[in-house]
Amino acid sequence: MSEVNEKAAARDATNWAKKVSTLNVSEVPEGAININVEGKRLAGPIQGFGKMWQKTYQVRLPGERVSATELIATWKQRFPEFWPEGNAFYGPLTGIAPGEVALLNMTLPGKMKLSTGVMVLYADEESFTLMTPQGHMFAGWITFSAIERDGETVAQAQVLMRASDPIFELGLTLGGHKQEDRFWDQTLTRLATHFGEPDREVDTQVVCVDKKRQWSKWSNVWHSSAIRSTLYMLGAPVRGIKGLARSS
Amino acid sequence: MAEATATFEVRRHGPASIVDIRGDVTSGSETVLMGAYEETGDARAIVLNFTDLAYMNSGGIGLLVTLLVRANRHSQQLLAFGLSDHYRQIFELTRLDEAVGIHDTESDALAAAGVA
Numbered sequence: 001m002s003e004v005n006e007k008a009a010a011r012d013a014t015n016w017a018k019k020v021s022t023l024n025v026s027e028v029p030e031g032a033i034n035i036n037v038e039g040k041r042l043a044g045p046i047q048g049f050g051k052m053w054q055k056t057y058q059v060r061l062p063g064e065r066v067s068a069t070e071l072i073a074t075w076k077q078r079f080p081e082f083w084p085e086g087n088a089f090y091g092p093l094t095g096i097a098p099g100e101v102a103l104l105n106m107t108l109p110g111k112m113k114l115s116t117g118v119m120v121l122y123a124d125e126e127s128f129t130l131m132t133p134q135g136h137m138f139a140g141w142i143t144f145s146a147i148e149r150d151g152e153t154v155a156q157a158q159v160l161m162r163a164s165d166p167i168f169e170l171g172l173t174l175g176g177h178k179q180e181d182r183f184w185d186q187t188l189t190r191l192a193t194h195f196g197e198p199d200r201e202v203d204t205q206v207v208c209v210d211k212k213r214q215w216s217k218w219s220n221v222w223h224s225s226a227i228r229s230t231l232y233m234l235g236a237p238v239r240g241i242k243g244l245a246r247s248s
Numbered sequence: 249m250a251e252a253t254a255t256f257e258v259r260r261h262g263p264a265s266i267v268d269i270r271g272d273v274t275s276g277s278e279t280v281l282m283g284a285y286e287e288t289g290d291a292r293a294i295v296l297n298f299t300d301l302a303y304m305n306s307g308g309i310g311l312l313v314t315l316l317v318r319a320n321r322h323s324q325q326l327l328a329f330g331l332s333d334h335y336r337q338i339f340e341l342t343r344l345d346e347a348v349g350i351h352d353t354e355s356d357a358l359a360a361a362g363v364a
Contacts, residue, residue: 005302008302008303009334011303012303012334012335013334015305016334016338016341017341018337019337019338019340019341020341041343042341042342042343043343044313044342044343044344045313046313046316046343046344046346046347047343047346052313052317054314121306121341121342122305122306124305127305127306127307129306131342141306141310141342143275143306143307143310145275145307158310160310160313160314209314209317210317210320210321
């Protein structure tokens, strides 16, 4: 094998997650809920229901403050700290690494709580990508990257997604897109603040890649994390009583 | 935008166009890949040749999804051959294999596209 091929093979093995048929959560941290991740398959934009969107959020930082690789190293290591309030990312303590599965508690419009997760599909020194499981509000992936351009370091979050099912598609149309834009705006602002630049503006670019909805995927609603999370919350009193009965 | 690190050469084979991919496919390949797609013109099937692919990151996989959408919009079939075992697994992991027909050889891919 040539030196170039050996280098490429090493990158392949290190940077990509290993193939899995379904997701497995090795440990459920306190506060996390694993009802919509364990045993689910991954779902990319091809498996989603709604229109396909590519959303790009960028924030520019002075190059002398942080390099692209330093920024990505910090983002991977401290990823949960940059999430907006009201949302929790229960990732591995060691930071973002290919194949790791993280559980999420999200707040949706109407203060609705949703439990879901992501798998780290890819990670290298300049970028990393999270992919969603079946039942997540959207089917797709989010790539976080940084590049150095004109003396600045540009941090970027790019989402390629379709709403998973008709209910989430309706939700995105009725304010969900705006909420998502706010989410990533706040995330990048927190990231910029970490590097001492709290007043940096976040640029947002939204492109509808495919206007067609994939009606053949309507049955994804069966896996809906919104419905399953709501049912789980409604069942909390019953679980509480059962727990008390067991302990007495 | 990241720098392009791959080339995409287009060959015509009857109603199919074959795209020979060389180098590293990343998000920086968008302009050259979409330029190659334009070159495929009215081809009924687009066959991606990954034999000389050196490396592809998640940005490259994202580009393939965008290419797939464009091909579907024009009722074109998208197929692939020459993928290493590793990238076959990546296609399966990302479930791209559910929309892109994967074959061992160019002739298998062309046969699947209905091109003699």
